[in-house]
Amino acid sequence: MAFTQNVFPTLAKQPRKGLGQILNATGTAAVTVVTAGASGSKVTNLVATSTDTSGQNIQVAIVRSATTYILATTAVPASSGTAAGTAPIDLLAIIPNLPRDQDGQPYLFIESGDTLVVSSLATITSGKIISVHSDYADF
Numbered sequence: 001m002a003f004t005q006n007v008f009p010t011l012a013k014q015p016r017k018g019l020g021q022i023l024n025a026t027g028t029a030a031v032t033v034v035t036a037g038a039s040g041s042k043v044t045n046l047v048a049t050s051t052d053t054s055g056q057n058i059q060v061a062i063v064r065s066a067t068t069y070i071l072a073t074t075a076v077p078a079s080s081g082t083a084a085g086t087a088p089i090d091l092l093a094i095i096p097n098l099p100r101d102q103d104g105q106p107y108l109f110i111e112s113g114d115t116l117v118v119s120s121l122a123t124i125t126s127g128k129i130i131s132v133h134s135d136y137a138d139f
Helices: none
Strands: 014-023 031-035 041-050 056-064 067-076 108-110 115-120 129-138
Touching: 014 115, 031 041, 031 129, 041 056, 041 115, 056 129, 108 115, 115 129
Parallel strands: none
Antiparallel strands: 014 031, 014 129, 031 115, 041 108, 041 129, 056 067, 056 115
16 A cells, blocks of 8 residues: 555544464464454553463564564463462563554554564463454554
8 A cells, every 4th residue: 555645633432452372272273362453453452361371472463464473482480370479461561673553552563464463482381371462543
């Protein structure tokens, strides 16, 4: 889609919630969490929780035109966000050099046709789940 310069400011119009789960059956395949809207989207958070009793490493990437662009890889400790004392993992915070809003929170713009995906570097334990959710808005 060709870029057209706006004369007036463009604000996010449609709030959305992206959800994805990495399961044992998923293996190391990418799971889509966010699909950009027709005019692009602004991702304001991306959080991972895990019921796995083993820590896992997951990658965050953008897929554009069937090409995967890895943004970052991070550890998701055992039981992150699902047991007392283990916080969920803020996946946007681990991506370097993202712009920050007026509250100091990182955000990510993705273009029309892009998908934001996550994947595990190894198959997770049978019967366990890594859940990823995102708040984003379409333009």
